[in-house]
Amino acid sequence: MDKTSVFGSMFVFLLICVTSETTHPPVHKPCNTLTSCDTCLANVSCLWCLTNNICSEYPVSYVIPPASVCKLSKARWGVCWLNFEALIIGLAVLCGALLLAITVCCCCCCCKCSRSRSVDHEAEQFSRRREEIRQRADERRAERKAKHDEIRKKYGLIPDSDHPYSKFENE
Template identity: 65%
Template structure:
């Protein structure tokens, strides 16, 4: 049976061999430089919509059937470049006008949904606190009524005891039938 130190030494050697084997392919990659990528061709070199619109910097115009540089200084291409109904960017089947309208509607729906959620949360929170306040007031009122009832009960008992003393109906024991047992 091998000793513990021998097992540990064998494990360390296997681990070092594994690291060395894994790192060998990376040595060659680290020492080479990547060849420079050629600049992309200008947008005017694309001759149809399918080759033009995949490039984010290019805009296809169906009115003139040419690919032009997307005017990055403007969010929407000006009418001098191409009308919104004829402009295509990103995909050929969706014109720029429909894209803008769709994104505007979706953005409006998201804003309305967020506003509705905020209003709902605020209203629910205030209604819960209102219900909590009403419940607390109801509990407080019920406790006051119970205390007044106890006070009236105590006062009635004291008056009845005074009347019993006055007419001699009260004995030393508090048992209610003690008068009948003594006769």
């Protein structure tokens, strides 16, 4: 690519950036001027009350709006089809289930770790016992061999190299 095509493509890019429209965030009207549930809940800071069909400012000083503003079963926030009471119960159940799942996962992980440690400890004990049994078996085998060799020597079944005529017995 030559320099003119690079500069040309940069010029086109800058021209597109400058001429494109910038989107502005929507301007929300005050809550008390809105007359329908959909337009009221389009603004996150508004709360719709079905008892008197009034859009009011969400009381941010409270997590749950007080009954003086609107009953929870008649209050709508976020969506028109779900009352605030059901929203709170649903979120509480969801959070409870999430906490329960996290607790169960943590318990399972802890039990698995302790179980693997105990399995490792048991395997180590088992191998240690097996080694001890093998050593005792080797000792008993050596004792039996020594005892059998003494008996063979006593009855002359093992040729004694100290005997002067042992050379002739092998022929």
